[in-house]
Amino acid sequence: MAAALALAACTGTPPGPDKSATASATASGGNVTVLESAPFTSFNDASVTGKSLTNTRIAWATHTGFNTVDDELKIVKNEDFGRYEKVKDDPLTIKYTVNDGVLWSDGAPVTADDLLLQWAAMSGYFNDATLDEKFAVTSGTAYFHVAGDTAGLAKTELPVISNDRKTLTLTYTTPFSDWETALGSTVTIPAHIVAARAGLPDAPALSALFEELPKGDPAKPAPPNPTLRKVANFWNTGFDTNTMPDPSLALSNGPYLVKGITAGKELVLTRNMDFAWGPAPKLDTLTVHYEADPDKQVAALKDQTADIISPTPSADRLTALSELSSSGVQVQESLGLAFDQLVLNFQGVLAEQDLRTAFLYTVPRQKIAEEVAVPLDPNAQVLNSFMFRPAQVPYKESAGSNGSNQFPADGAADAAPGKTSMDKAKKLLDGARPTVRILYNKDDADRVAEYSLIAAAATEAGFSVTDAGRDATQWLSALHDGAFDVALYGWTAQASGSSQVPQIYRTGAVSNLNNFSNPVVDQLTDELAVNPDTAKQNALKMQLDKLVFEAGYGLPLFQRSVLSATGKHVSGVAPSPLELGPWHSVSQWQYAG
Numbered sequence: 001m002a003a004a005l006a007l008a009a010c011t012g013t014p015p016g017p018d019k020s021a022t023a024s025a026t027a028s029g030g031n032v033t034v035l036e037s038a039p040f041t042s043f044n045d046a047s048v049t050g051k052s053l054t055n056t057r058i059a060w061a062t063h064t065g066f067n068t069v070d071d072e073l074k075i076v077k078n079e080d081f082g083r084y085e086k087v088k089d090d091p092l093t094i095k096y097t098v099n100d101g102v103l104w105s106d107g108a109p110v111t112a113d114d115l116l117l118q119w120a121a122m123s124g125y126f127n128d129a130t131l132d133e134k135f136a137v138t139s140g141t142a143y144f145h146v147a148g149d150t151a152g153l154a155k156t157e158l159p160v161i162s163n164d165r166k167t168l169t170l171t172y173t174t175p176f177s178d179w180e181t182a183l184g185s186t187v188t189i190p191a192h193i194v195a196a197r198a199g200l201p202d203a204p205a206l207s208a209l210f211e212e213l214p215k216g217d218p219a220k221p222a223p224p225n226p227t228l229r230k231v232a233n234f235w236n237t238g239f240d241t242n243t244m245p246d247p248s249l250a251l252s253n254g255p256y257l258v259k260g261i262t263a264g265k266e267l268v269l270t271r272n273m274d275f276a277w278g279p280a281p282k283l284d285t286l287t288v289h290y291e292a293d294p295d296k297q298v299a300a301l302k303d304q305t306a307d308i309i310s311p312t313p314s315a316d317r318l319t320a321l322s323e324l325s326s327s328g329v330q331v332q333e334s335l336g337l338a339f340d341q342l343v344l345n346f347q348g349v350l351a352e353q354d355l356r357t358a359f360l361y362t363v364p365r366q367k368i369a370e371e372v373a374v375p376l377d378p379n380a381q382v383l384n385s386f387m388f389r390p391a392q393v394p395y396k397e398s399a400g401s402n403g404s405n406q407f408p409a410d411g412a413a414d415a416a417p418g419k420t421s422m423d424k425a426k427k428l429l430d431g432a433r434p435t436v437r438i439l440y441n442k443d444d445a446d447r448v449a450e451y452s453l454i455a456a457a458a459t460e461a462g463f464s465v466t467d468a469g470r471d472a473t474q475w476l477s478a479l480h481d482g483a484f485d486v487a488l489y490g491w492t493a494q495a496s497g498s499s500q501v502p503q504i505y506r507t508g509a510v511s512n513l514n515n516f517s518n519p520v521v522d523q524l525t526d527e528l529a530v531n532p533d534t535a536k537q538n539a540l541k542m543q544l545d546k547l548v549f550e551a552g553y554g555l556p557l558f559q560r561s562v563l564s565a566t567g568k569h570v571s572g573v574a575p576s577p578l579e580l581g582p583w584h585s586v587s588q589w590q591y592a593g
Contacts (some may be wrong), residue, residue: 030591031285032307032570034582035297039290040267043250043258044189044239046121051147054288057583061269061286062252064278065186066096069495071334071576071584073391075180080277084184092172092532096184100166102277104190105252112161112168113191113203115184119170120210121146121235122183123153126228128216140221143232151529152182152499158215161207175530177537178497189235190251197238198230206231255281255587264290279587282572286589295320298565301329307570308589310581313563315375321565328568332582333376334575335391336562338492339383340372340450343554345485346515349436354428356552359436359486361425362457363555366409371453372446373558382409383556386548387501387541389493390559391577394538401542403549404556411457425461437468439484441475450488450557479513487514490560495578498537502529505548514554521547568592 036057042050045059066084067077077083082098102110120126121144129142155174161167170183191203200206209227216222239249244261252258255278256269269286291297294311298320301309311317313333321331342363344350350359365382373380383390384399411421418427438455440447448469455465470478479487494500502525503509507517521544528540564582566573571592576584 028282028590029284030593031287032283032589032591033287033289033305034308035289035291035300035306035310037290037292037294037297037311039242039264040261040288041242042240043245044235046146046148046188047236047239048145048147049237049240053579054290057580058258058267058269058288059186059188060580060583061254061256061586062258062272063186063188063254066184067181068185069181069578071391071574071578073389073495073577075496078278082184084180086179086532087169089175089532092175092179094170094172094179094183095167096170097167099277102253103274104192105257105272105274106248108190108192109165110187110253111165111191111203113165113207114187114189115168116159116161116207116210117189117191117194117203117235118187119153119156119159119168119183120144121189121232122148122150123156124150124216125154125156125158126210126213126216126225128218128221130218130221140216140218141224141229143224143228145232145236149499149503151503152176152178158211165204175532176499177529177531178499179532181496187253189239193248193251194231194234194238196248197234198227200227200231255279256286259285266290281587282590286586301565301567302327304567304569307567308564308573308582309566310562310564313376313561318376318563324565330566330573332564332566332573332575333561334577335377335389335559336492336577337389337495337579338490338560339389340368340446340488340490340557340560341386341554342450342454342557343487343489343514344552345482345487346517347482348485349434350485350552353552355434358425358428358461359458359463360407360552360555361411361421361428362454362461362463363407364411364453364457365407365555365557366411367453368450369409369558372449373561376563377561380558380561383558385545386553386556387545389577394542398542398545402545406549407555422457422461429462431462433462433464435464435466436485437466437483438486438488439468439470439475439478440488441472442469443472447488454486454488482513482515492579498528498541501525501541501544505544505553516548516551516553518547518551521551 036054038054040054040058042055044050045055064081066082067075070076081102084094084096087093087095096115098110127142129137129140132138155172155176157171157173160169191206195203195206242263250258252272255272255275257272259270260268267288271281271284297309297311298317300306302324321329344356350356369380369382384404385395388395388398438451440451458465468484503511505521506525507522524540524544528537531537562581569592570589572588572590573582574585578584
C-alpha cells in the first residue's frame with residue numbers, strides 16, 4: 001500500500017512545509033464541505049471497533065484535552081482546558097486538574113471522573129485475561145477493548161480523585177517515558193453517560209466502582225464483575241453508530257459538535273457556542289461527505305462540490321491539483337510521519353552479519369527516492385535515521401553519527417575503483433550467490449518500483465533474488481509469518497515520545513517482525529521505556545540508532561509526503577505531518593466568499 005503501515009501493541013490488534021495562502025476575503029460563519037475516504041462509525045475512536053481515521057478526525061474537531069502535538073512534533077499544553085504537573089520523580093507522580101467552566105455540550109462539567117474512566121480503559125488495570133498469540137482470550141476477562149498500546153498506563157496505581165472532582169493524581173509504579181501524553185491529551189468519553197448506561201446514578205458512582213475493585217491478575221482470574229462488564233461493554237461498542245444517535249452519545253467538549261448523521265452519506269458539525277477553552281471555531285457548520293476514490297475527490301474539488309480533500313498522494317493527482325490553481329485551488333503538502341524502509345530477517349540466509357552488510361551495500365536508495373518520492377515532493381531526500389524524522393532537532397546529529405554514511409545513498413558511485421558500495425558488496429560475497437526472498441505488496445505501485453530497483457542491484461552484486469511479493473490481502477500475513485529474507489514496507493512513527501521504540505527493536509517485542517536481537521539494544525530500550533527526561537530519551541535513541549545500523553537491521557528509504565487541497569471558498573487550512581492531516585487546523589478554517 002502507498003501509505004505506510006503502522007503496527008502497534010494493542011488489545012485486539014498488535015502495535016519547511018507550504019502554508020496555505022489566506023483568501024482575499026474571509027469571515028466568521030458559513031459552511032465548508034470536506035471529503036473523507038470512509039464513513040464515520042463511532043464516537044469512541046479509542047476502541048477496537050471505533051478506531052478509524054475518519055472517527056479520529058471527528059473526535060479531534062469535537063473534543064479537547066490537556067495538550068496537543070504541533071507540526072514540529074512538540075507537545076503544546078492547553079492550559080485553557082486544565083493543568084498537569086509532575087509533582088514527584090520517585091515514584092513518578094502526575095497531577096491533572098480540569099479548569100472550572102470546561103463543559104460537555106449537555107452542560108455537565110468535565111471532571112476527574114472522566115479522566116478516571118479513560119485511565120480504567122487505557123490501562124487495562126482490571127483485565128485478568130490471558131491471551132494467545134492471536135490475541136484471543138484463553139482465560140479470565142478482557143473488559144475494555146482498546147485500539148492502542150496500554151503498556152504505559154499499565155505501570156500505574158489506582159489514581160486518586162480530589163473531593164471537588166477536579167483533580168486526579170496518577171502514580172506510576174515504574175517510570176514511563178511518554179507520561180505527558182499517556183492520559184488526558186484528549187478527553188472524549190463522558191463518564192456520566194457511561195455510568196447512566198451501566199445503571200449507575202452518576203459519574204462519582206462510576207469512579208467509586210473503580211475504586212472498590214481489585215487490580216486484575218491473569219495468574220488468578222476472578223469471575224467477571226457484572227457492573228464493570230456493563231461499563232466496559234458500553235465503552236467498547238455503545239458509542240458506535242452510522243446514524244445520529246441519542247444526543248447524549250454525541251457529546252462534545254471541543255470547538256464543534258455533531259448535529260446530524262446520514263448513514264454512509266454525510267455528517268454535519270456545528271459550532272459549539274459554549275466552547276471557551278481553546279481556539280474558537282470560525283465556521284457555523286462543517287459538512288463531511290465520503291468518497292473512497294481519491295481521483296473522484298480531486299474531481300469534486302474541481303467541480304466545487306467539495307472544499308477540502310486529503311487524497312492519497314500520487315504524482316498524477318499532484319499534477320491534476322496543480323492545474324486547478326487558476327480556479328483558486330491550493331495544495332498543502334508536507335512530510336508525514338510515515339516512512340518506507342527495507343528490513344532484513346536475522347534468521348535464515350541473512351543471519352550472517354557480512355551477508356546483511358553486503359546486501360545493504362547494494363540498495364540504491366538515491367534512485368528509489370528519485371523514482372518514488374521526488375515525483376510527489378521535489379525536495380524529497382533519502383532518510384538516514386530509524387529513530388528521528390528530519391523535523392526533529394536530533395535528526396541531523398544522529399544521521400551524522402549513526403553509521404548510515406556507511407551505506408551512501410548513491411552507492412558511492414564517484415568513489416575510486418574498488419571503493420564503491422557495489423564493489424564492497426561483491427568483495428564480501430567473494431563469489432557466493434546466496435538466494436534472498438524479497439517480500440513486498442505487489443498491488444502497491446511504489447513497492448513494485450522499489451523492489452525492481454533493489455532486485456536489479458542485488459542481482460548485479462551476486463545475490464540470487466526470489467520475488468516473494470504477495471498481493472494486498474496476503475503480504476501482511478507473510479510478513480508476520482517471517483516468510484522473507486528482505487521485506488519492504490512502511491512504518492508510521494509516533495508523533496511524540498519514545499514508547500514505540502521498545503515495541504519494535506526489543507528482542508521478542510510485538511512489532512519486532514524480523515527476529516532482531518541485540519542485548520545492548522534490549523538494555524537501552526529498557527532504559528528508554530522508563531526515562532521521563534526528553535533530553536536523555538534523545539541521547540538513548542541516538543545510541544540505539546547507531547547500534548541498529550551497525551547490526552545491519554536494514555535501511556530507512558525516504559519519508560512519505562502527506563497531501564491536502566482546498567477550493568477557493570475556504571482558508572486557514574494548513575498541512576500537518578499528523579494523521580489528522582488538514583483537520584489539525586480545523587479551528588482556523590474559515591469560509592472565504
